[in-house]
Amino acid sequence: EADIYQTPRYLVIGTGKKITLECSQTMGHDKMYWYQQDPGMELHLIHYSYGVNSTEKGDLSSESTVSRIRTEHFPLTLESARPSHTSQYLCASTGETQYFGPGTRLLVL
Amino acid sequence: AQSVTQLDSQVPVFEEAPVELRCNYSSSVSVYLFWYVQYPNQGLQLLLKYLSGSTLVKGINGFEAEFNKSQTSFHLRKPSVHISDTAEYFCAVRGITGTYKYIFGTGTRLKVLA
Numbered sequence: 001e002a003d004i005y006q007t008p009r010y011l012v013i014g015t016g017k018k019i020t021l022e023c024s025q026t027m028g029h030d031k032m033y034w035y036q037q038d039p040g041m042e043l044h045l046i047h048y049s050y051g052v053n054s055t056e057k058g059d060l061s062s063e064s065t066v067s068r069i070r071t072e073h074f075p076l077t078l079e080s081a082r083p084s085h086t087s088q089y090l091c092a093s094t095g096e097t098q099y100f101g102p103g104t105r106l107l108v109l
Numbered sequence: 110a111q112s113v114t115q116l117d118s119q120v121p122v123f124e125e126a127p128v129e130l131r132c133n134y135s136s137s138v139s140v141y142l143f144w145y146v147q148y149p150n151q152g153l154q155l156l157l158k159y160l161s162g163s164t165l166v167k168g169i170n171g172f173e174a175e176f177n178k179s180q181t182s183f184h185l186r187k188p189s190v191h192i193s194d195t196a197e198y199f200c201a202v203r204g205i206t207g208t209y210k211y212i213f214g215t216g217t218r219l220k221v222l223a
Contacts, residue, residue, distance in 0.1 A: 006152075040216075043153075048209075092211075094209055097158055098201075098211050103152045
């Protein structure tokens with residue numbers, strides 16, 4: 001069982017609000033990732049980190065930002081949420097294998 | 110760079126029948142291969158992985174996959190499916206060298222019919 005957690009699991013919020021999606025793992029993994037996934041669709045890498053103070057943008061352009069101040073914590077922030085941000089956001093961390101959190105399903109009204 | 114192709118977007122199959130979900134990949138370097146399952150409103154759960162050694166890999170829930178280097182394939186199989194196997198299945202690759210980016214296929218929706 002992978003020890004990777006995401007909060008909140010579900011979030012409904014109005015346009016223009018600032019939101020932070022939390023992701024934490026207790027496996028001591030250096031490498032962490034954020035994916036965006038629309039229902040029934042493929043995963044798109046939006047951010048990744050190979051360690052503390054290291055963050056990179058992924059293959060899909062995203063208006064979100066991330067930070068990596070501690071190894072176990074990799075939060076994703078949207079400064080001003082829009083309806084186009086409605087999606088599922090999956091956090092993952094990697095040792096030998098990539099493990100996923102349960103996801104945050106975001107709805108922006 | 111790597112790419113993954115899952116040719117079947119949906120696979121309907123009757124309960125207790127066998128199933129094969131196809132995955133082909135391309136890569137200029139050697140790769141690790143993975144299959145993940147995703148149930149509704151959940152994250153991805155690792156089913157099995159190929160890192161090295163035997164090309165036939167057994168995973169959880171009775172699934173297995175065979176790595177075929179010459180055909181660049183990693184098809185997932187189960188001899189007898191259950192209703193509870195209904196889910197989305199993703200094949201993924203990662204280069205042994207280079208970046209630690211995982212490349213995912215577009216997914217195959219397995220629907221098991223009673």
